[in-house]
Amino acid sequence: DIQMTQSPSSLSAYVGDRVTITCQASQDISKFLNWYQQKPGKAPKVLIYDASNLDRGVPSRFSGRGSGTDFTLTISSLQPEDIATYYCQHYNNLRQYTFGPGTKLEIK
Amino acid sequence: QVQLVQSGAEVKKPGASVKVSCKASGYPFTNYELSWVRQAPGQGLEWMGWISPHNDSTTYAQNVQGRVTMTTDTSTTTAYLELRGLRSDDTAVYFCARVFSSSWAEFFDCWGQGTLVTVSS
Numbered sequence: 689d690i691q692m693t694q695s696p697s698s699l700s701a702y703v704g705d706r707v708t709i710t711c712q713a714s715q716d717i718s719k720f721l722n723w724y725q726q727k728p729g730k731a732p733k734v735l736i737y738d739a740s741n742l743d744r745g746v747p748s749r750f751s752g753r754g755s756g757t758d759f760t761l762t763i764s765s766l767q768p769e770d771i772a773t774y775y776c777q778h779y780n781n782l783r784q785y786t787f788g789p790g791t792k793l794e795i796k
Numbered sequence: 797q798v799q800l801v802q803s804g805a806e807v808k809k810p811g812a813s814v815k816v817s818c819k820a821s822g823y824p825f826t827n828y829e830l831s832w833v834r835q836a837p838g839q840g841l842e843w844m845g846w847i848s849p850h851n852d853s854t855t856y857a858q859n860v861q862g863r864v865t866m867t868t869d870t871s872t873t874t875a876y877l878e879l880r881g882l883r884s885d886d887t888a889v890y891f892c893a894r895v896f897s898s899s900w901a902e903f904f905d906c907w908g909q910g911t912l913v914t915v916s917s
Contacts, residue, residue: 732833790841
């Protein structure tokens with residue numbers, strides 16, 4: 689089974705900072721990687737699909753890059769409303785899904 | 797608009813079963829698969845499986861295989877998750893999520909609000 693890891697597990701940054709979260713797969717997953725944002729007490733929301741495509745309505749300060757085993761989610765200028773936990777998700781051709789353990793983002 | 801509305805919180809004893817519902821609206825119900833995801837308190841997201849309302853085909857995650865059944869009722873556009881043999885570590889918020897699937901992408905594009913299931917003696 690493919691394992692997903694994320695780093696860091698938690699992160700504290702200032703408003704306006706550039707923030708990068710990393711997701712790593714245990715083997716090559718091409719670009720089959722999505723990113724979700726989950727605010728406290730809410731359901732997750734997709735931000736990025738297929739590694740680098742921004743979903744409709746997602747602010748352009750969010751971006752995703754990567755392929756193979758290494759992926760990043762970047763927030764170009766952190767805003768107070770970005771406080772959340774971020775999860776990467778891999779999917780395969782058998783319609784099986786694996787989430788990363790999450791990265792909790794806080795404001796300094 | 798596309799909406800998934802789940803049933804209310806449940807409290808169950810160890811060994812019991814629970815059935816959570818997910819009412820879909822705002823789109824052709826049989827055109828999209830539905831996945832179930834759970835989240836234990838303070839923990840991450842765990843995918844449990846998916847069901848196709850079109851033909852009732854399912855795939856279950858290994859960690860719940862044998863204890864879980866996913867079904868749909870197309871007449872009421874509702875999906876159901878049944879989990880049997882409940883244990884304390886099944887205490888979690890259970891989410892349903894619509895699966896957007898195309899030749900170029902696959903992701904969960906709409907989620908229910910979540911249903912808290914508490915397993916306690």
